[in-house]
Amino acid sequence: MSRPRVVVVGSANMDLVAMTPVLPAAGQTVLGTDFVMVPGGKGANQAIAATRAGASGVFLGAIGSDSFGVTLKARIAASGVDTSQLRVVYGASGVAVVTVDAVGENTVVVAPGANAAFTVLTEAELSAVRRADVLVAQLEIPLDTVLEAARAARAAGTRVVLNAAPARELPTELLDLVDLLVVNEGEARAVSGTGRDEPEALLRAVPRAVLTLGADGAWYGDRDGTAVHIPGFPIEAVDSTGAGDAFTGALAVAWGEGRELVDAVRWACAAGAACARHVGASASLPRREEIDALYATANATGN
16 A cells, blocks of 8 residues: 655644643642653644555644754654755744643643744645645644645545644634645534534534544544544543544544545544553654554454
């Protein structure tokens, strides 16, 4: 099987991750237990996730001219992602400040830095989008850039996967260009006004949608009448920070390989669960063998 070409247009951040027994309330200081600094950002994470899951991955984004930018590019490239068109802009790279509690729940604050300067795609960047099997985008970069990439993808017949995160209202023009929408419950409410109680409402905006449900797995629906809940994988969660990115990257790979979407979502659930067993966003993104091993347990139990 040839490797699908997955182009990710999105953000790159340095993740500063503090582990703590409980998440602090407003105005509260808590004593942490550990600290790690790892490359992240939804765009970079999903490019790494897709590449580790079996894609020929390309990342289009922007990093700063600071030391974080040097580290980001080196670590993303070391994961096998094509970073030949990754922009370097003067100033600070994006940074995410992440707090993770003892059961793997987290809070995240993102300072966009160079990501905010990722505007007006070059002809080379647009060409990369046009040659892709699947384009993956999120909302941590300027919306006009996402729109420009989606327009180019649609014109070339490249499938568009939008992970509508962080949650925000989206213009109809962008939703009309989306082939597959991936959202969590908060993001679903921003798009359709409903969450897990009425996920079918997402199909008023897009032809196919996935609602991720954390440990409960995911819901998939399309306008052809499919609407199915796919169970999660029982694991001991350590850090859920990168699980959604692992899910989206693996989903793009599976769809690019030609899997039926219900099966692709099930495989992506295995990727998200495998990721949550480790600490750190990009560091914990699973390789294909780990995804396959966990996915096989669902087939063995008939899930």
